[in-house]
Amino acid sequence: MSMKNDYFGKPINRVDGYAKVTGEAKYAAEFNAPNLLYGYIINSTITKGEIKTIRTEKATALAGVVKVFTYKNRKNTAWLDLKYADMDAPPGIPFKPLHDKKIRYNSQPIGLVVAESFELARYAATLVEIDYDTEDHHTDLMANLDAARKPKKGLASFFKPGPPKPKGNADEVFESSAFKASGKFIHGMEHHNPMEMFSSTVMYEEGGKLTIYDKTQGAVNSQLYVANVFGKSFKNVRVISPYVGGAFGSALRPQHQLFLAVMASLDLKRSVRVSMNRHQMFSFGHRPYTVQDTHFGADRAGKIQSLNHTAIGETSRFEDYSETVVNWANMIYPSANVSLDYKLVPLDVASPMDMRAPGGVTGLHAIECTIDELAFAAKIDPIEFRMINYSDHDDSSGKPYSSKDLKECFRQGSESFGWHKRNPEPRSMKRDGKLVGWGMAVGLWDANHLPARAECLLRADGKLIVSSATADIGTGTYTVMAQIAADGMGMSIDNVEFQLGDTKMPFAPIQGGSFTAASVGMAVKAACLGLQGKLLKQAKKLKPEMFKGTTTDDVEFANDSIRIKGTTDQVLSLSAIVAATGQKEIKSRNTGFPRVLKQRKYVRCAHSAVFVEVEVDEDFGLVKVTRMLNVVAAGKIINPKTARSQILGGMVWGISKALREETIMDHRFGRIMNSSLAEYHIPVNADINKLEVIFVEENDTIVNDLQIKGIGEIGIVGVAPAIANAIFHATGKRINNLPITLDQLMA
Structure with missing residues (x-):
């Protein structure tokens, strides 16, 4: 047929x-029920220790306050010592809200006020009095690098494999290489800030049946979580999520408002809604603070002969969240001598979690900036350098790509961008009194099924x-x-x-x-x-x-x-x-x-080439991305209009990652200091100028019969390094700490 x-x-x-x-x-917080109750979350104000006393009398004395839940009066849950309460859980024990009096990280949820209106619940929460016994905490990754260790293995390892075994002698060959490039790259913590904040509306039915409207990237995953945690039959838990107002990975795992809403609903036998405010959106997962070191070497012809890439990321004390950060270099660039290493430092923070292109957007920044530095050292054009080191197979696994039209991305991108007009010397291009820089980078992301x-x-x-x-x-x-x-x-x-x-x-x-x-x-x-x-x-x-x-x-x-x-x-x-x-x-x-037997012989990825122009005002250290082109090879494109929007969104976020976005923590208190959209900087309309997208269509019968690859992440992975490389070309300054702020440029 x-x-x-x-x-x-x-x-x-x-x-x-x-x-x-x-x-x-309608979104999760917009579904209503008769006599609906509202819950407001109480968050800890210390980072580590125990709750000494918690006094709720003033709150419960208010007319309309139904109950204040704490670790003292919550009902027991099934838990069953589950290590994997949801599909995206990393190795370790998932965080259990209100489980005991211990404080594991700052802003941890420690109570829930349930009242007849949201405003009343919010006010009553301010009347709950809490005393703590505090302990010394450690939240600074850079101060605790000596505690780095290998990640624990778990189910997540299937999607986030660790680094491949080393081959050759990367250190020795690097030292003898004709051209060398090294760098230390620091990525600050980032938080998801989707437009729709987290909310769960739990409709209670006679007999304990639940219909839950949840903000989630997987209704089945929320159902799995609720059934496992509360010991309920799957048929008695229905989760509905017709619309999601942005998530970017933050809704892959069930967040604590779901637990609290279900707990309250079952206890009170009433329908309950629990919603987070913007400040509370900083009380759970984030893109982890990560530090990387690279050492790449090439021979006189520009052929890479040594790749050494190490990364250390943060995780919580109770889960080992890991990312695939260092695996990408040898997937793109073949080398006989490779050493890759990835470690974690457990800290007193909430578990990090997936954020658009997890690991890839971090690792490729370090890789592509080091490659740019290596090409500059060899006095070879960045595109030509990548062509010298081009490969149609993944050198780390020895398998061919099911399709890889990155060469065509280079060709169409350089032609459309006008790359041939680029003067390779830093600080050589100017416009209206500002330095102009052109940079480019490669993007790569898995095409799974x-x-x-x-x-x-x-x-x-x-x-x-x-x-x-x-x-x-x-x-x-x-x-x-x-x-x-x-x-x-x-x-x-x-x-x-x-x-x-x-x-x-x-x-x-x-x-x-x-x-x-x-x-x-x-x-x-x-x-x-x-x-x-x-x-x-x-x-x-x-x-x-x-x-x-x-x-x-x-x-x-x-x-x-x-x-x-x-x-x-x-x-x-x-x-x-x-x-x-x-x-x-x-x-x-x-x-x-999926065609497992056929697919296992190949590596399946989408590829991209990103071209960026920046203007830099040296007097004020201001960077303006004046234009950007993202050329993407991702199989067949089902809908060029929605696909273009996906890539544009990734490009805007790449600008945010490179120049704006950073969660600031005061390590004296272990507390996030900019937990609002007023202080958490993201691009606004004035920051976004000419953005273009080109799709290079591929014929790939291996990935699936529709010949499609995902494009949600490929749009962002190459953007930050392309911007950083353009800034180097404009100023001659190689800045490896993201975001690139004016103080770094003016230093």
Whole structure:
């Protein structure tokens, strides 16, 4: 059976766009219930120690305050010493809110006030009096590097493999190399700040059944967490999350507002909503503070012969959160001598967590800046240097790439950007009294595919309802899945509705890692094929004279009908087939499996080449990114419009990472000092100028039948190093600490 591609590759408008711009789309904190109660979280004001006394009498004396929960009066939970309470849990013991009187990090949730209004709960929280016994804390990574150790192994190691074994003698060959480049790179802590803050609205039903509206990147993951932690049957826990107002990894793991809302709802046998404010959005995971050292060497021809890359990141005392930071260099650049090392330092902080392109955006900054420095030392153009060291296989594994059109990214990018006009000498280009710099860098990200399920349901009125319990965090999942389904069934997209974010729907993994389009897309395709088979079977019964003796190879689905290939008159509408059965619908639920046996012989990645122009005002140390071009090779592009938006979002965030974004902690108190959008700096409209995106289409039959790769992360990974390289070209100053601030430029 063939699939007519009328929508694949077309810039279709977002099908959920109208709902979002009109306010029709409802988020976790916007679902209501009769007699709904509101919870407000109390956070610790110390970093390490124990609660000595906690007095709630003043709060509970207020009319309308229902209960104040602390470690003293919360009901026991199942927990069962679970090491993995959710799909994204790192090795260790997950944080347990209100579990005991111990304080493990600053702003840890230690209480919940539940009242008849949010405002009352918030005020009552200020009346709770707490005394602490404090202990010495350690939150400064740079002051505790001597405590670095290897990460513990766990389930997360499957997606975040440790460094490969060393080969050759990287140190010795580096020392004898004709050209050398070294650097120390420091990345500050960063916090996710999506527009929608975390909230869970728990609807309590008689008998303890729960319907939960949660901000999550995986409804199934929140269901798994609640069922495991509270010892409930999965059928009695339904999680719904139709819209997510941004997440970037922060909603991969269930956050503590979900635990607190469910705890309160079960205890009080009432519906409860718990929402965080912006300050409380800094009370859980973050991109970890990381320090890296690189030592790369090349021979006189510019061929890399030594790669040495080490990284040390922070983690909490109770979990070993790790990232893939140092593995990328030998994936891009072949070398016979490689030494890679990654370690962790446990500190008195909340567990770090995935943030867009975790590990990759950190490691590639160090790698691509060191490569730029090496090319400069060898007096070779940065693109030419990368071409000298180009490889169609991953040197660290010895496997070929399923596809890699990075050369074409270089060609189209350099031509469009005008790279040939670049004067290679630092400080040689000026405009209107400002220094001008041009820099570039390579990006790389995995193209994974996980099993997922989807259902296609065709109604007698000709409407196709497609569903999967995946999420749409703003990436365009609603739209691209509707496109795949419309093509899969040969139907008008106006007659197709894609539904997601409900645990009653077929299973889907968490939305992260840039694998949703491939994983859920292949499940939708499988469900379409399953439905096609059922419709053909019914068509033979309804019109035996037309479809007698036909096989799946003899028919095609187009124009909301099934027809014999090569004819225009032997056509039967799909709605007529459903109606003739006497049923309201025909449906098929199927799984999209990755091609494990075929894929294991290859490395599957998306690639990019980022070109940046900056202007630097030396008097004030101000940097302006005047234009940027991101050229991306990521298989086939389902929807160029939504895909472009994804890449643009990554480019803006790359500017933020390079020049603006940093969580500041006062280590004397172990407390974050800029936990608001007033002091946590991110780019505004005035910071964003000309951004361009080019897609280089690849033919890749290995990744999946749709030939698609994820693009959520590839848009950001190469941006920060390209900006840093452009700043070096403009000023002659190599600044490796992110963000690059005016004081560093003026020093």
